[in-house]
Amino acid sequence: MHRPQQALVALAAISLTAFPLAGCGAKGGSAQADGSGPGTLKVVATTTPVADFVRNIGKGRVDLLQLIKPNASPHEYEPTPAHLQAIGQAKVLFENGAGLEEEWLDKPVQAAGFSGRTVDTSKHVTLRQGEDEETGKPADDPHIWHNPRNAKIMCRNIEQALIKADPDHKADYHANFTAYADRLDALDKDIARKIGSLPRENRKLVTNHDAFGYYIDRYHLTYVGAVIPDFSDQAELSGKQIDSLVQKIKAQKVKAVFGESSLPPKTAKAIARQAGVKVIAGDGSLYGDSLGPKGSAGDTYLKSERFNTKTIVDALK
Template structure:
């Protein structure tokens, strides 16, 4: 049902975009704007994480349009006429992949995009999810939250560097230099995360939804459960699932539930009250599907590690 709704939505905004373009046309003659000597490569990036990766690898040589803004849920995003216009003018569209952007293929078709789509997830070893997902069989859905393992982020930025270099060979050397620098920062992030967790005894995690599987696997944590029992955010706990989660929190000695910045904490707070544990929310909410207001992947991941380790150490 949600897919059908999106098809009508895409068709509607495509028509609106066409009308807007027609209204902007002029019958009179005007002088053409001068072409910059060093025009930047026009790139559309779907998610905050991917957009930050493109900015770090592309540097001053790319002009990035980020579709999904901070603290917006990417799982149920509805594209706008502005998104179609940006995609129609771009030379490259960079996506997270792994099914996160369910709306993207239809949007690209509606925009008449003629450039290259770069799938940043290519080559990443994917984690299978265990929850039923719309249109997929249980146990056969792959977790799209790949960026939460810095080693995967290194693969993602390498894919982005290849795409940028192919689109603008004259700037390939600069892209390669930026890639080397940024991958070193990702290595440091991974090392710092591992060091932070090395002294924490309680590693039991409950989150808003199942968004941290790659992070949990990388740093050998224990996933107790999630308030929303799914890799995306459309599912809801049944009364039995809620009761089971409360019982599991109590029986495992879990001490906290971690809310996420792009999701309301109300249900997490109710479960925490029943289980007799604290809920970590507000400014301390985790960045599960989004980044902070500064749009920095590195800072978001540092924030997550700091909040998790400090809350579980107390």
């Protein structure tokens, strides 16, 4: 979804000083400040995974605003006045890249008068290719973080950008990256071991939308289909496509359909019911496009990937 241009202009025209940054987490966006105060580096991150990476690499040194709130679709983002204020003041803007923000980020950045550096954290990641459902043209899969090896590349890009913006604290950023990279390596090995414990004939995945391609490729699962067969979560299945997916589930003896925390489970439940298999929905849903809210099983990247893996393995045993 996109806010009309005139609405953005109106937001930019508001006296933004009337909206203190500390209060901007309550309504439009899960702004989260880390290490705020004199001398800290003001940065903005677009998505929940990118923001979590920035927190881990920049801990104690960055004053961070996260644009997308937990369990929310990036495609539905609408800027608040406080967000425009924070974007305008930021020295660095971290984005996921791979096309995830291209339809909604430019307008708020322009309206905010941002003059800092934009960092595409997908740089050097090998992107998967798919097909745009609307245009039929090739499209990059933006869900790069679901492979911890890609997450490590993203964190390296963040580390280098923070060092460039704040060279006096190079040693801190490097130490934080090294420690977190070790945790990502451990996560990767743990997921591989757990998925590897499944019988090969059970390693088949049907999800709410096509968000787990990098995970599927890395851990050698079979992608059977998705309730929304698109990298975006805004598309819809036709009746014919639903029937086709149900038949695939039956023919390939798929054991479960997995819902996602940021998407309504209604269609996933209906497909699972027609196919005669269990559906993983509600609190047990996978974290696909977004991390979860504070206190949830998926409120950090590491926790969300562990939770997803446990959920998948438990359902497909």
